[in-house]
Each structure stands twice: as C-alpha cells, then as structure tokens.
Amino acid sequence: MSARPRSLPFGATLAIAVAVALTGCTQKAASDDGAVSVTASDSECKVSGNEFPAGHVTLNLENTGSKVTEVYVLFPDDRIAAERENIGPGTKASLVTELKAGDYEIACKPGMRGDGIRQKVRITGENAVAKRSPEADAAVAGYRSYVLAQAEQTLPRAKAFTDAVKAGDVEQAKKLYAPSRIGWERTEPVAESFGDIDPKVDVREDGLDDGQDPATDWTGWHRLEKALWDDGKISAREKELAGRLMTDLKDWVRKVGTAEITPTSMANGAKELLDEVASGKVTGEEERYSHTDLVDFKANLEGAQRSYDLLKPIASKNDPALSKLLDKRFAALTKQLDTYRTDKGADKDSYTYVSYDKVAEPDRKELSDGVNALAEPLSKLAAAVTK
Numbered sequence: 001m002s003a004r005p006r007s008l009p010f011g012a013t014l015a016i017a018v019a020v021a022l023t024g025c026t027q028k029a030a031s032d033d034g035a036v037s038v039t040a041s042d043s044e045c046k047v048s049g050n051e052f053p054a055g056h057v058t059l060n061l062e063n064t065g066s067k068v069t070e071v072y073v074l075f076p077d078d079r080i081a082a083e084r085e086n087i088g089p090g091t092k093a094s095l096v097t098e099l100k101a102g103d104y105e106i107a108c109k110p111g112m113r114g115d116g117i118r119q120k121v122r123i124t125g126e127n128a129v130a131k132r133s134p135e136a137d138a139a140v141a142g143y144r145s146y147v148l149a150q151a152e153q154t155l156p157r158a159k160a161f162t163d164a165v166k167a168g169d170v171e172q173a174k175k176l177y178a179p180s181r182i183g184w185e186r187t188e189p190v191a192e193s194f195g196d197i198d199p200k201v202d203v204r205e206d207g208l209d210d211g212q213d214p215a216t217d218w219t220g221w222h223r224l225e226k227a228l229w230d231d232g233k234i235s236a237r238e239k240e241l242a243g244r245l246m247t248d249l250k251d252w253v254r255k256v257g258t259a260e261i262t263p264t265s266m267a268n269g270a271k272e273l274l275d276e277v278a279s280g281k282v283t284g285e286e287e288r289y290s291h292t293d294l295v296d297f298k299a300n301l302e303g304a305q306r307s308y309d310l311l312k313p314i315a316s317k318n319d320p321a322l323s324k325l326l327d328k329r330f331a332a333l334t335k336q337l338d339t340y341r342t343d344k345g346a347d348k349d350s351y352t353y354v355s356y357d358k359v360a361e362p363d364r365k366e367l368s369d370g371v372n373a374l375a376e377p378l379s380k381l382a383a384a385v386t387k
Contacts, residue, residue: 035059041110042065042111043117045116047106049121050119050121052121052124055098056098056386057098060092061095062092063089063092064089067111070083071083072106072107073105081260086275093379095382097264097265098263102122104122104123105118105120106118106121143307147256150187159246161176170234174229177292178287178295181221182299185276187303188202189265189268190261191252193260202220202221203222204222204285204288205222219244220248223241226289263382263385263386264385266307267385269304270303270307274301280293280296291357294353301333332373333370333371336370337370
C-alpha cells in the first residue's frame with residue numbers, strides 16, 4: 001500500500017471516532033446492540049466511549065466529513081490492531097475486530113494522510129474469545145504458516161532483483177521487479193502492521209509525509225521502479241537503495257512471526273487487500289512507471305482468497321449463503337483477471353500480465369466492478385466468523 005505515511009502502518013482502518021472533549025472520567029461505549037459508534041469528520045474523531053470490553057468489538061463507522069478517511073486502532077507501539085480504509089464522505093461502514101485488554105489509540109485520518117486525530121482508549125476485562133474453536137485455531141495456525149512462507153519466499157526473489165540493480169543491469173532488474181513483490185502483496189495487511197517497515201519498502205512518492213524530501217527520504221521498491229522505467233538508468237544512489245531494501249525486507253521476515261493474528265484480523269485483512277486493489281491497482285496508481293499493476297492485483301486477490309479459504313469452515317457453518325456467494329465471486333474475479341495473462345499454463349508464481357497502460361478504460365471499469373462485487377460480501381466475513 002504504497003501511499004501510506006511513515007507514522008501509520010498496515011491498512012489500519014477502523015474509523016473509530018473518539019470524543020474530542022473527553023473528560024477525566026471513563027465513558028463506557030453503550031448502544032443497545034453493544035456496538036461502538038464512531039463518527040469521523042474533517043476535524044474530529046468521536047467515539048461513543050473511551051472504554052470497551054475485551055473480546056469481539058463491533059464498530060459502527062460514519063464519515064460526516066468532506067474527505068475520504070481511514071481509522072486505525074493502534075497498539076502503544078503504533079502497530080495496527082485493526083483498521084478500515086477508504087471510508088467515503090457521507091458513507092457508513094462497520095468493522096468487527098477482536099481486541100485483548102490493554103491500552104490503545106484510535107487514529108482517524110481525514111484525507112488518509114498524516115498521523116491522524118488520535119485519542120487514547122482502554123480495553124478492559126477478560127477476553128471472552130480467548131478459547132477459540134478448533135476450526136478457528138486451525139485457521140489462525142494455517143494463516144500464520146502462510147504469512148511466514150510468503151515472507152521467506154520473498155527474500156530470494158528480492159535478492160535476485162536487488163543484485164541486478166547493484167550490477168547496473170536495467171533490463172534484468174525490470175524483469176525481476178514484479179516477481180519480487182508477490183509475497184509482500186499477498187500478505188500486505190500483516191506486513192503493514194509493523195509500523196515503519198511498509199513506508200520504507202512500499203511507499204510511493206506521493207505517500208511521503210509533508211516535509212520529506214523524495215531525493216533523500218524516498219526508499220523502497222517504487223523508488224527503484226521510477227529509476228528503472230522513468231529514468232532508465234541506475235546510479236550509485238539506486239545501488240545503495242537496493243541494499244537498503246534487502247535490509248528492510250530481512251527485518252520484515254524477522255518480525256512477521258510475531259504478528260497478532262486472529263480470525264477477525266484475517267477476515268478484515270482479506271477485505272483490506274481488495275481495498276488495495278480498488279484504490280491502487282485498478283486505478284493504475286500503484287505501479288505507475290512499470291505498469292505491472294495486474295501482477296500486484298493477482299497477488300492481492302490470492303492473499304484474500306487464502307484468508308477466506310482458511311476461514312471457510314467457520315463461515316460456511318455460520319452463514320452458508322455468504323460463503324456460497326464468496327465462492328462464486330472469488331471464482332468470477334479470478335477468471336476475469338486471468339483473461340489478461342500472457343503466460344497461461346505457467347507456474348502461478350511466474351505469471352505475467354499485459355502492461356496495465358494497454359488496458360482500456362472500459363476494461364478497467366469492468367475490473368473495478370468485479371472487485372466491488374467481491375468486496376461487498378467480503379466485508380461481511382468478519383461478522384460471519386464471530387457468530
């Protein structure tokens with residue numbers, strides 16, 4: 001998710017609104033259905049309380065401002081506990097998450113930039129979902145193994161790419177660029193949960209914070225992408241940045257095993273991956289120089305499907321109609337995307353697609369419609385796995 005600022009990681013969107021005029025006394029979140037009401041505007045982040053019970057927490061979100069917003073629930077060290085992005089002006093959404101007892105911060109981000117409007121909140125009491133079903137435990141264990149495998153598989157691909165950059169081989173580096181990103185894109189929500197790693201390796205130039213200088217502060221894949229496709233050359237600076245990219249990715253691999261993973265974070269992460277496609281890949285903004293957006297699109301889709309497949313034993317039991325619809329929509333979008341493959345029959349990890357600048361606007365609209373058709377029922381998956 002390349003446009004994220006350095007201060008806030010992993011697509012954390014929970015547009016929880018926090019009362020701006022909170023007093024010293026504790027406000028309990030209290031609606032008839034037990035949900036937390038959240039209202040985000042261009043200048044405020046208001047929540048119906050600053051103390052919630054541990055366990056499954058449902059947040060009813062509303063953006064009353066004029067800008068697209070996103071909201072994060074953050075651990076004290078700025079790791080993301082939950083999130084919701086791309087909440088349009090005048091729209092409502094809901095988020096179901098699982099939170100343990102402890103102190104957190106809520107950050108609403110009008111315009112999806114900066115540190116956000118923050119407020120401290122507290123989760124209290126014993127976690128009512130500490131003991132999960134065998135199906136839930138299996139899903140979490142399976143996803144943790146998947147995330148670790150994707151991270152570990154990324155390193156040799158990234159090394160091949162960065163070695164080509166260091167050797168000054170522009171054409172070979174171009175060839176290896178998109179494959180080096182597949183594992184990251186499949187598990188991006190988890191990768192983003194580690195604070196500053198995502199902005200180091202995956203930020204776009206327009207995602208830098210105000211006051212940051214692209215010449216000195218812009219690092220990672222997209223900085224090298226610009227050098228390869230837009231500048232057409234590799235200088236000493238790019239060779240230095242290639243080494244730095246490997247250092248940051250190794251840091252990611254070391255940390256990924258410590259990620260907080262729950263059934264709801266898996267479900268919300270799957271939805272976040274579809275949001276990534278909608279906001280960056282379908283628009284052509286993500287890979288604006290290389291036009292390899294469809295490779296990222298496929299990786300995001302695969303990561304979302306992996307989360308769903310692991311949660312399907314729970315979802316199909318709790319909400320069989322939703323599960324049936326998700327099966328249908330995942331298959332339809334996969335089939336639609338595969339029409340753009342140029343290497344049908346090849347190993348799935350070596351796929352290539354047509355350059356996205358060759359995809360006409362009406363076709364982009366069809367892809368966008370397919371993404372939206374899947375994203376809508378996918379947004380209900382977290383609620384289904386907590387029934």
